[in-house]
């Protein structure tokens with residue numbers, strides 16, 4: 158593609174939401190400006206190189222830590238900012254805005270670190286959280302196995318009690334941050350009751366522990382700069398002090414954290430869809446056909462009206478869920494509904510954004526092309542949307 162036609166990241170003016178957002182205060186706006194600068198300067202320009210190598214550069218994590226963007230909701234005593242989850246939301250939204258699916262910051266900061274905060278011993282928190290906040294240590298969580306994902310109670314990875322330690326055997330797949338990870342929360346069976354909910358435990362396994370090996374980053378349809386890897390555990394000696402929470406309580410801990418984890422997916426999908434829409438809207442305003450801007454055709458204007466309406470509905474739902482999360486009242490059902498509906502709306506909207514770009518929308522260099530495949534994963538991880546429907550329907 159000629160150099161002139163190559164798109165660079167130009168922040169398009171953001172579409173005003175249908176209703177003003179009321180979740181954030183001025184302190185959040187200041188923080189957002191810094192985060193936005195970081196993603197535009199330190200992340201966006203590298204997407205091509207990072208996609209080629211299948212992961213972001215290791216030092217990006219240290220830069221993000223220094224910029225105060227990792228583990229912001231962790232207590233200050235453990236290196237965080239002691240901030241509310243709206244700050245974490247800003248990091249997710251700004252990352253989505255530049256379409257950078259590479260850095261696994263949100264999983265590290267808002268999924269892995271909270272397990273340590275809520276269930277970790279004082280020694281575990283002191284050992285890991287400050288280094289996670291600085292970016293010195295990268296976290297991952299390994300639930301899914303080659304043989305099972307949705308049916309988590311039927312995992313086969315097992316940790317056998319050997320006195321003062323466990324002996325861990327098994328393998329995990331599709332693990333975000335897996336290739337670069339320094340610390341992995343591994344979901345394993347420790348009990349023999351036959352009930353997955355009672356037999357499951359979480360344990361902390363450090364990279365470099367003998368018997369713990371990693372596969373290369375998996376080649377994916379999208380999110381190509383995000384390292385997603387297979388992990389193997391062969392007679393790994395895990396000291397008992399690396400157990401997270403109590404033995405057999407793993408399933409309960411996983412369930413308790415899921416609502417926020419699912420809302421996080423909705424937050425990212427919503428912001429990604431809005432960003433793609435802004436880019437596509439600007440494109441059809443500048444592209445001409447039949448002597449007019451493409452945006453002038455009624456069919457295009459009506460298409461954009463539909464998209465803006467869907468985005469508005471999603472935005473309101475996500476922000477109300479966010480308010481509930483901050484108030485401590487977010488229900489698993491609302492989070493599942495947000496994850497399901499917004500991830501599907503995101504795919505519908507971005508499909509239209511590709512269409513609005515014509516042939517250019519199919520070119521990898523164009524952000525909407527990458528957004529089309531990158532955002533498809535929101536319907537799969539964090540529990541597939543079929544599972545979300547199952548959960549919502551069970552509560553009816």
Ligand SMILES: Cc1cc2nc3c(=O)[nH]c(=O)nc-3n(C[C@H](O)[C@H](O)[C@H](O)COP(=O)(O)OP(=O)(O)OC[C@H]3O[C@@H](n4cnc5c(N)ncnc54)[C@H](O)[C@@H]3O)c2cc1C
Nearest residue numbers: 298299300301305306307331332333534538539540541543
């Ligand atoms: C990019 C990416 C990153 C990921 N990151 C992580 C990570 O960091 N850590 C981690 O542990 N995992 C991760 N995963 C794995 C992800 O969570 C699983 O892929 C997902 O939970 C589905 O599991 P599965 O792939 O085994 O599919 P399966 O469970 O085999 O499902 C196959 C199909 O069957 C359907 N299905 C299954 N059960 C039911 C049911 N009861 N009712 C109706 N339909 C059903 C599913 O919806 C799906 O359509 C990641 C996946 C991707 C793609």
